[in-house]
Amino acid sequence: MIAVFSGTETPPRHSTAPAAPVQCAHCRLPVPAGLVELDAARQFCCGGCRVAYEVIHGAGLESFYDYCERLDQPPPKNEARAAADFTELDHPAFQSRHVSVDESGKSRVALSVSGLSCLACAWLIEQLPRTEDGWNEARVDWARRTVRLTYDTRRTSLSVIAGRLARLGYVVSPWEPGQDESRLCREGRQRLQMIAIAAASAGNVMLISIALYAGWSTGIETAHEQLFRVVSGLLAIIAVAVPGREFFRNAYHALRNRTPHMDVTLALGLSAGLAMGVINVVRDSGEIYFDSLCMLVFVLLVGRFIQFRQQRQAAERVSLLRGLIPRWTFRRRDDGTTERIPIEAVQAGDRLLIRPGEPIPADGEIVTGSSHLDQSLLTGESRRISVSDGDCVPAGAQNLTGPLELRVTATGEQTRIGRVMRLVEMASHERAPIVELAHRVAGRLLVVVILLAAITLFAWWHTSVETAIDHMIALLIVACPCALGLATPLTIAVAQGRAASRGILIRSGEALERLNRPGRLWLDKTGTVTFGQLEVRAIQGDESVWNAVAAIESQVPHPVAEALESYAIARIGADETADRPETATSIRVEAGRGVSGRVGDDDFWLGSLEGCRLRKIHLPDEHLRLALGWIEQGWSPVVIARNGVGVTLAAIGDALRPDAVDAIDRLRRAGWEVGLLSGDHPEIVARYGKLLGLPRELVKGGMSPEDKVREIRTVPGTKTVVMVGDGVNDAAALAAANVGIAVHGGAQASLQAADVYLGHAGLEPLVELMAGSRETLTVIRRNLALSLFYNATAMTLAVCGLVTPLLAAILMPVSSLTVVGAATLQQSFGRRP
Amino acid sequence: MSVLFVAVPVAIGLGGLAVAAFLWALHQGQWDDLDSPQQKMLQDDIRVRRHARK
Known part of the structure; x- marks a missing residue:
């Protein structure tokens, strides 16, 4: 019998298992066949999910599931691996640093929390205090992924609360806002403060101006007119001097660096308009433009604030190291006893004990013990490596099988993973900022404005000096690129919102602009173009061997063995203990080739073709x-041989995502050079490159994180280099690329380093992102054109001496509203490309 | 003499009070997180069965 399954299907389960995949009652993922309990009302895919489900029901919070359903977001799989012991949070050193206690005995603390996947999680966390005595409040800050807890120290403790959260899959860790964080927070407040002052001035000046304009047609008492002019003058002085200060400061820097800038034009217009207005108020005749000036300051500050928020989102990068190494570890004292210490206390030379299943907290050399390590977080390679005495092990690797005692050689930033993370941070700082389109345009506008001002002055000089100056100042005011300052940030903000509703989170607006210059696009293999999981893809031959296969492979810690074992168990049946009487004896692992063992009366051998040849096993x-x-x-x-004869053949592989070929084809048609960049074995990577039809020089395997960064930096010129990946080993590359894109299911670190996060699996969203960014840039260009059209019209009128304060006061908001409308009504990210 | 000479400064003063109130709220941190509240308001229509364990 030949059974070949395409990549999208899972292998068929044995007939005793239910036909439809069983869903976990908590996370809605399929339950592995071995864990299905036939007569249970609810099925769980793992113990974590069972605990989470029971806690939620025990607390009467079942509506969490309804809520998730409404949001169309399944609850996150409860993968909290850490033991539910948070006693170090109660340690006085931690408490004095992070927890504030007020006089009524209430403690407050902010912690970062992992595992939040959607709003339902935030809701669930905020409801939990109702079920816990002494826990007063929990507030989730969604944007920063933090939770603020208020609790009563006399009735509960932080470790108890942390344990509660961990049982639901939300693991808290100390939150240390960086200096950037508090600086950005202060700057945000400062900007809002200035907007408030500018808005109040603009609103009041406009009201007063309406009275003045009405006075022109119906007549107005001179005393009233003077009052209005003086009051609006005072408000305008406040608006220009306090919130408008920013433009003068920027203009000063721009002049000193001799780079034309939008703010030079603004400073010119604002100062000329204000000076003329004040003089005209004092001498009690002539035009005033106070309403336009205040409006200008307000609208521009709003535009800058939107832009600031976008940049702030992009700048929020939490310490990357934290999630990868444990918070505490066991140290062996000189007298042979062990103690539990926080990770900060580990020093080079310490002897640490690492149990199986725990991550390694520091780089070190093994003193005693042997085990297998999973280094996939660091290298991206899915193969496990075996280590023993004298071997060096890196922090961040997972210890899988045996206990290890190691002598620490490097801690924290000095470890290999620490250096990789520093590389990430450096790469993201070094990235050259692109000069915004709006500023390039505004720089040229400045030259035009100064030329036109000179022409106006010269042309009207013969009439009277006073008229000439009046007209020139009117020109300087209407030349202020008010709508220009709104066009880009607003369009990007709207595009970000629309993209987010389609599951594409764009952190930096710059990314949208960069994605419009197709250059090279590197894809990570595992998890990006493939599913990232080894599974049995096809089998041929004798079907009676599965009992033996399961018996042998259950004792071998290797991804291929695991894939075979889970497939074999699925074939045998749902209940793994009752149906498997056989046990394997005399198991021998031949590294890299295969494994042999004895089951019942037969000798079995499982292994690669090469091992088969070496062992001289007969293969049909x-x-x-x-x-x-x-x-x-x-x-x-994989050849499965019984008594020296190959009887069954199984294909193990990671399946290509079904949409990969089509998506890559479309990306290439859009002008991208698509390549593969993977930490996996070069031969495997080359095969996938061939399957995807990629040119050989763009398919690179066996790349370390540093290699990836180097490869990304070699692309010369102005073309954009994009990296798409998901692992920690991609994080540095994601940060180094012009645009880093993290895909669904990626590690936390890669999310932190990326500019864009694709929330749906597969490469389809990538194509969507490219199409959306193209449309967004079109809208930005259209908006820039619209706003420049306004400036051009207004300046032409000003040169002709036709601009009045009323006309300026009407044109300016109209142009801004046009831009706002065009940005809001844009169609980018609206439909599937 | 017109009432405007009193009314306009009073109106501006009231406007100033409003700005002061805003600035107070701003420094209380009420505008620090502009993302969560807009979503939290949607959550209230889900009722919670209180203390099932009791």
């Missing part, structure tokens, strides 16, 4: 041909 020709075909497809064939 038909099997050999099929196996070679599988290699072509990117699968690894």
Whole structure:
């Protein structure tokens, strides 16, 4: 029998298992066949989910599930691996640093929280205090992924609360806002303060101006007119001197650096308009433009604030190191006893004990013990490596099978993972900012304005000096690029919102502009173009071997063995203990080739084609041909031999995502050079490159994080380099690329380093992102054109001496509203490309 | 003499009070997080069954 499954299907389960995949009652993921309980009302995919479900029901918070359904977001799988022990949060050193206590005994603390996937999670966390005595309040700050807790120290403790949250899959850790964080917070407040002052001035001046304009047609008492002129003059002075200060400061810097800037034009217009207005108020005749000036300051500050918020989102990068290494570890004292210490206390030379299943907290050398390590977080390579005495192990790797005692050689920033993370931070700082389109345009506008001002002055000089100056100042005021300052930030803000509703989170607006210059696009292999999981893809031959396979492979810690084991268990049936009487004996692992063992009366051998050849195992020709075909497809064939004869053949592989070929094709048509950049074995990567039809020089395997960064930096010129990836090993590359895109299911660190996060699996969203960014840039260009059209019209009128304060006061808001309308009504990210 | 000479400064003064109130709220941190509140208001229509365990 030949059974070949395409990548989208899961292998068929044995007939005793229910036909439809069983959903976990908590996270809605399919329940592995081995865990299905036939007569239970609810099925769980893991113990974590079971606990979470029971806690939620026990607290009467079932509506969490309704809420998730409404949001169309399944609850996150409860993967909290850390033991539910948070006693170090009660440690006096921690408490004095992070917790503030008020006189009524209430403690307040802000912690970062991981595992938040949607708003329902925030809701759930905020409801939890109702079920816990002494826990007063929990407030989730969604944007920063933090939770503020208020609790009564006399009735509960922080470790108890943290334990409660961990049982639901939300793990808290100390939150240390960086200096950037508090600076940005202060700056945000400062900007809002200035907007408030500018808005109040603008509103009041406008009201007063309406009275003045009405006075022109119906007549107005001279005393009233004077009052209005003086009051609006005072308000305008406040608006220009306090909130408008920013423009003068920027203009000063721009002049000193000799770079034309939008703010030079603004400073010119604002100061000329204000000076003329004040003089005209004092001498009690002539035009005043106070309403336009205040309006200008207000609208521009709003535009800058929107832009500031976008930049702030992009700048929020939490310490990357934190999530990867444990918070505490065991140290062996000189007298042989062990103590539990926080990670900060670990020093080079310490002896640490690491139990199986724990991550390694510091770089070190193994003193005693042997085990297998999972380094996939660091290298992206899915293969496990075995280590023993004398081997060096890196922090961040997962210890899988045996206890280890190691002598610390480097801690914290000095570890390999620490250096990689520093690389990430450096890469994201070094990225050259692009000169915004609006500023390039405004720089040229400045030259035009100064030329036109000179022409106006010269042309009207013969009439009278006073008229000439009046007209020139009117020109300087209407030349202020009011709508220009709104066009880009507003369009990007709206595009970000629309993209977010489609599951694409764009952190920096710059990314949208960069994505419009197609250059090179690097894709990570595992998890990006493939599913990132090894599974049995096809089988051929004798079906009676699965009992033996399960018995042997259950004792071998290797991804291929795991894939075979889970497939075998699925074939045997749902209940793994009752149906598997056989146990394997005399298991021998031949590294990289295979494994042998004895089950019942038969000798079994499972392994690669190469191992098969070395062992001189007879393989039917038909099997050999099929196996070679599988290699072509990117699968690894495994031979299952009984008593020296190959009886069954299984293909193990990571499946290509079904949309990958089509998506890559479309990206290439859009002008991108698509390539693969992977930490996996070069041969495997090359096979996938061939499957995807990528040119050989753009397919690179065996890349370390540093190699990836180097590869990204080699692309010369102004073209954009994009990196798409998901692992920690991609984080540095994501930060170094012009645009880093993290894909669904990626590690926390890669999310932090990326500019864009694609919330849906597969490459389809990538194509959507490219199309959306193209449309957004079109809208930005259209808006810039619209706003410049306003300036051009107004300046032409001013040169002709036709601008009055009323006309300026009407034109300015109209142009801004046009831009606002065009930005809001844009269609980018609206439909599937 | 017109009432305007009193009314206009009074109106501006009231406007100033409003700005002062805003600035107070701003420094209280009420405008620091502009993302969560807009979403939190949607959550109230889900009722919570209180203390099922009791």
